[in-house]
Structures are given as C-alpha cells and as structure tokens.
Amino acid sequence: MNLTDGILLCAVILFFVYGFYDQFVMNRWKGKTQLKVRLQNRGRLDAIIFIALIGLLVYQSGITPITLYLLIILAILCGYTAFLRNPVLLLKENGFFYANFYLPYQRIAAINLSEDGVLVIDLHNRKRLLIYVADVDDLPKILQFFIDSGRVQRPASV
Structure with a gap:
C-alpha cells in the first residue's frame, strides 16, 4: 500500500464516520x-x-487494483451523498443542526423569509444562513416552531 492508497482509505473511512454521524448521532445528540x-x-x-474526474483517472492511468477499488468506492459514496441522501434541518429544544453543525438559539439575531421561499437566519456574529427547504410548505412549520417555542415574536400586523 502506497501513500495514495493510504489517503484514499482515510477518505473512505472518514466518509463512513461522517455518514454514521449524519444518520444516527445528530438525531439523538443535544436532546430530542x-x-x-x-x-x-x-x-x-x-x-x-x-x-467524472474519478472515472477519467481510472480510465487514463494504469493503477493498482487496490487503488482502483478505493476510487470506485469513493465514487459510489459521492453518488450516494449527492443523489440518495437528503440534507436536513434538525430543530432541537435549545438549538438546531444545520449543515451538520449545532447552533444554539442564543446565536440567532433575526429570522427572515425571502420572497422566493428561502429562510434567512442572521447570527449575532454577522453571518447569514440561507436555508433552502425542499418543500415550501415546511416554511410555515419552521416559523411556527420558532414562535411557539418563544424564540421569535410574531411580526406585528400592518
């Protein structure tokens, strides 16, 4: 096994660790x-x-069988991430998971809804999270969750 195979093996192992964290740990971590x-x-x-780049690499170069298998596994895992797995927004009691990171509600400065259905969360450190939901009908559920939990006040009627 050479350095390339070691790096590819580490990438595959780290991907499986990420997949386990994404599917099982985040759902149970930091409360219900x-x-x-x-x-x-x-x-x-x-x-x-x-x-396509992995396919081109496999086609163009004479690589060892172990490197070939690791590259194919990496391409399959990449396809799984892009086409089968769906990213999620997990709202917990004291914070939320977005892009696999936990953010406590105290870091939220403002929540807005854009005209094209994007939830915009402004943080106190002047960063802005743009949350693109798969189903626009979920946006009222998210806003209602924030209102019901007391994190956000209902906007005043005009």
Whole structure:
C-alpha cells in the first residue's frame, strides 16, 4: 500500500464516520428532535464532476487494483451523498443542526423569509444562513416552531 492508497482509505473511512454521524448521532445528540425538515440537495453538479474526474483517472492511468477499488468506492459514496441522501434541518429544544453543525438559539439575531421561499437566519456574529427547504410548505412549520417555542415574536400586523 502506497501513500495514495493510504489517503484514499482515510477518505473512505472518514466518509463512513461522517455518514454514521449524519444518520444516527445528530438525531439523538443535544436532546430530542422537535422538528425535522428536508432541505434541497444543492451539490449534484459538483458530485457529477467529481465522479467524472474519478472515472477519467481510472480510465487514463494504469493503477493498482487496490487503488482502483478505493476510487470506485469513493465514487459510489459521492453518488450516494449527492443523489440518495437528503440534507436536513434538525430543530432541537435549545438549538438546531444545520449543515451538520449545532447552533444554539442564543446565536440567532433575526429570522427572515425571502420572497422566493428561502429562510434567512442572521447570527449575532454577522453571518447569514440561507436555508433552502425542499418543500415550501415546511416554511410555515419552521416559523411556527420558532414562535411557539418563544424564540421569535410574531411580526406585528400592518
């Protein structure tokens, strides 16, 4: 096994650790999940390009069988991430998971809804999260969750 195989093996192992964290740990960590919302999968074109580059690499070079297997496994895992797995927004009691990171509700400065159905969360450190939900009908559920939990006040009527 050479350095390339070692790096590819580490990438495959880290991907499986990430998959386990994404599917099992986040759902149970930091308390019970109050609301789970599917988000748009926005990395399909990047995954297609990556898989095509792996295919080109396999086709063009004479590589060892172990490297070939590791590259094929990596391409399959990339395809799984891009086409089968759906990212989710997990709303917990004291915070939420977005893009696999936990953010406590105290870091939220403002919540807005854009005209095209994107939930915009402004944080106190001047960062802005753009949350693209898969189903626009889930946006009222998210806003109602924030209102019911007392995290956000209902906007005043005009």
